[in-house]
Amino acid sequence: MSLWKIALRSIQQRGVASVLTMASMALGVTMVVAILSIHGVVAESFSNSTQTGYQLIVAATKGGKLQVTLNTVFYLSRPVENIPYDYYLEFVSTEQRDREYRSHSMQYELRRVTSRVLTTAAAVGPAPVPAVLLAQAAAEQFDYRASIQPLINQSIARWEPGRPTKYGRMVAFAIPVCLGDYVETFRVVGTTPDFFDKLRYGGGEGRAYRFASGRNFRTYSREHGYFEAVIGSVVARRLGLKVGDTFSPSHGASEADGGESHHHEFTVVGVLAPSGTPNDRAVFVNIEGFYLLDDHAKPLGEGDAFARPKRVSAVSGRAHEDAEHHHGAHGHDHEKARPLPIEQREVTAVLVRATSGPVTLGLQNKIDEEDNAQAVLPILEIYRLFEVFVNPIEQLLLALTVMICIVSGISILVSIYNSMSERKREIAIMRALGAERTTIMAIILLESVMLALGGGLLGWLAGHTLNALASGMVERMTGVQIGFWTFAPGIALLEFPWGGHNVVWKVSTEAIIIPGLIGLAVVVGIFPAWTAYQTDVARSLAD
Amino acid sequence: MNQPSSRPVLLLENLEKSYVEGDGQILRVLDIPRFEVAAGEQLAIVGRSGCGKTTLLHVIAGIARADSGTVLVDGIDLAALSEPARDRVRAAKIGYVFQTFNLMPGFTALENVLLGMTFSRQKRSESRARDLLQRVGLGARLKHRPNQLSVGEQQRVAVARALANHPRLLLADEPTANVDPKNQQAIVDLIRSTCRHEGVALIMVTHAMEIADQFDRVERLETLNQVLQSTETTS
Numbered sequence: 001m002s003l004w005k006i007a008l009r010s011i012q013q014r015g016v017a018s019v020l021t022m023a024s025m026a027l028g029v030t031m032v033v034a035i036l037s038i039h040g041v042v043a044e045s046f047s048n049s050t051q052t053g054y055q056l057i058v059a060a061t062k063g064g065k066l067q068v069t070l071n072t073v074f075y076l077s078r079p080v081e082n083i084p085y086d087y088y089l090e091f092v093s094t095e096q097r098d099r100e101y102r103s104h105s106m107q108y109e110l111r112r113v114t115s116r117v118l119t120t121a122a123a124v125g126p127a128p129v130p131a132v133l134l135a136q137a138a139a140e141q142f143d144y145r146a147s148i149q150p151l152i153n154q155s156i157a158r159w160e161p162g163r164p165t166k167y168g169r170m171v172a173f174a175i176p177v178c179l180g181d182y183v184e185t186f187r188v189v190g191t192t193p194d195f196f197d198k199l200r201y202g203g204g205e206g207r208a209y210r211f212a213s214g215r216n217f218r219t220y221s222r223e224h225g226y227f228e229a230v231i232g233s234v235v236a237r238r239l240g241l242k243v244g245d246t247f248s249p250s251h252g253a254s255e256a257d258g259g260e261s262h263h264h265e266f267t268v269v270g271v272l273a274p275s276g277t278p279n280d281r282a283v284f285v286n287i288e289g290f291y292l293l294d295d296h297a298k299p300l301g302e303g304d305a306f307a308r309p310k311r312v313s314a315v316s317g318r319a320h321e322d323a324e325h326h327h328g329a330h331g332h333d334h335e336k337a338r339p340l341p342i343e344q345r346e347v348t349a350v351l352v353r354a355t356s357g358p359v360t361l362g363l364q365n366k367i368d369e370e371d372n373a374q375a376v377l378p379i380l381e382i383y384r385l386f387e388v389f390v391n392p393i394e395q396l397l398l399a400l401t402v403m404i405c406i407v408s409g410i411s412i413l414v415s416i417y418n419s420m421s422e423r424k425r426e427i428a429i430m431r432a433l434g435a436e437r438t439t440i441m442a443i444i445l446l447e448s449v450m451l452a453l454g455g456g457l458l459g460w461l462a463g464h465t466l467n468a469l470a471s472g473m474v475e476r477m478t479g480v481q482i483g484f485w486t487f488a489p490g491i492a493l494l495e496f497p498w499g500g501h502n503v504v505w506k507v508s509t510e511a512i513i514i515p516g517l518i519g520l521a522v523v524v525g526i527f528p529a530w531t532a533y534q535t536d537v538a539r540s541l542a543d
Numbered sequence: 544m545n546q547p548s549s550r551p552v553l554l555l556e557n558l559e560k561s562y563v564e565g566d567g568q569i570l571r572v573l574d575i576p577r578f579e580v581a582a583g584e585q586l587a588i589v590g591r592s593g594c595g596k597t598t599l600l601h602v603i604a605g606i607a608r609a610d611s612g613t614v615l616v617d618g619i620d621l622a623a624l625s626e627p628a629r630d631r632v633r634a635a636k637i638g639y640v641f642q643t644f645n646l647m648p649g650f651t652a653l654e655n656v657l658l659g660m661t662f663s664r665q666k667r668s669e670s671r672a673r674d675l676l677q678r679v680g681l682g683a684r685l686k687h688r689p690n691q692l693s694v695g696e697q698q699r700v701a702v703a704r705a706l707a708n709h710p711r712l713l714l715a716d717e718p719t720a721n722v723d724p725k726n727q728q729a730i731v732d733l734i735r736s737t738c739r740h741e742g743v744a745l746i747m748v749t750h751a752m753e754i755a756d757q758f759d760r761v762e763r764l765e766t767l768n769q770v771l772q773s774t775e776t777t778s
Contacts, residue, residue: 001654001657001658001660001661001667002661003661005654006658006661009647009649009650009654010649012649013648013649425645426647426648428645429641429645429646429647430647430658430662431606431630432604432606432633432639432641432645433633433634433639433658433659433661433662433704434630434631434633434634434635434662434663434708435630435634435661435662436626436627436630436631436662437626437627437630438627439662537601537606537607538598538601538606538607541601541606541641541645542597
């Protein structure tokens, strides 16, 4: 018969007291597991959010860096001021910027109209053309210039074809982000397809975003024009949306909070697989469609309503048409819609990945020095947020749970110690049968360890069952998926170079529970074990 | 059946044992010039209540330490050993049957016998435990706990447990005191026959002369003990 079995029999013999003692320990361990799980969820959520494939957020100078981060990364807090779209274009390649200007800018349109006036004037020379044509072209050019001049004046960097962009050479990619609209309570993010093509999430190299169904939205498609959308997994589940469904964002706030619904409908073309990032709880729409929504265009100068050339008024006037007969002419609208001119565009933020790590800081300094915008390192802000808020709360909770475990440990001590007087005879019998004092001591310590481990196992099971039961709620709240077999994040116990790589041996913090419990059990078991050690055999047998 | 060897299994020489009483007075309990038990021998020790019979057994078993003198058990002087060493000798060479049986309440009959083997360095054998219980008539009650056994059955388990480690000497401290008269003789017979079968020397302490008279050798502790002799002379 092993000492373990003797200890087990002793525990069984005092069934009720043992069960209560183990329950006390189980409660403590349940809380430890729960706290570690919460920490894991928070840490993973933060980790997923920080490793998004970009290093800088460029946003308006108004608003603090933390607000920019909360707003852009977590979609919390209200959006800060916007920055002009032409400033965003300073982060892309010269070719891309020129292409965009030629495709949909008023400045290019002005050049074109001016060129037409000159061509008309040239034509008047040798072969007389009705003077009215020249006058009409000149008036059109004059009115148009007058209407867009205020917008051009607001430009941070005026367009000159072929002029190298300011930051393009330092940037691997830049992705514009427009915020401010909602679908129900979920934030709408106007962006480009690059958001899912180029960004990554999670630790290390990062993982590409996957689609549970459908595909990424396109800048323009024949079926849906500029009005394609991708929705996060939580949004899909909560709103019951799927690929092919349509929705209308509301402006400024959720409809419940007084936001007015736009009249355009976006079509869901993709549903993201759960990523554990805030993106699970967001709606992503094509930025071109976003700009075409009501009130999303920067107003033109005075008289624009009647002075704009037809081509331009077709863009801005489209909203008015849609406002009147949007629902019935959905498909037809896509063919009529043209992108909003660059001068009327703004972005909330630009997500920037620099060409290399060292360049990031140089780029940040350069942006900050010029004072047109601010560059925020989101990882730094999140780390500070973590340090200021999350870590202290987590440490407080952990301290509480450690105290609970110590109290549970003391209950083991009390339970065993109280049983000592009634067990003196049993101890004396074992001693009379040849058990050494140290053997008796070992049996008492084993008993303490078994009570602690038994309670610990029950607590572990209860803690993970809680994880499983709370998985739905946690995923809804944080986007992080947990389940029964989700363990607390690992801590690196050993790190060494091997074959050109760094091998890291990680162990879940939950694994510390086992040696921790054994240590606690030994500490609290020492006192009753010492009492047992000192048992006077002859006297106890006589009693 | 094992044959008794010529070497005494127990030899006490100039054994002295005293206790300090509550008022600080020293009370000498044992003062035995010489006492010897041959291997396989069976004897009864009788004496009036409180004369030190149990103390004598405790000293022989190494549970209590003699103040002076020699306690040779199978050639090993317990008086010269440390406590852990005495524990080991006790586990290997001495069986002990108590007046109140002292079975472990949470253990089955079989486990109680196995418990006797746990603290010995000899190889543990469940078959040996089963055999012993079979021999004491409890083959069908291996899984019963003490509270499910009669008083007589409990004492049988205690006998089996005491013999589990093939001891050289069995100490039985008033083993029939708590047994009903009908079972008393059966218990004595069982202990004696089993010891004979195992070749184990037996010292049975009893206050019942009808039991003591069945032994070829009966020692009065008062006769062995010089302290008690002087006390009796004085009184």
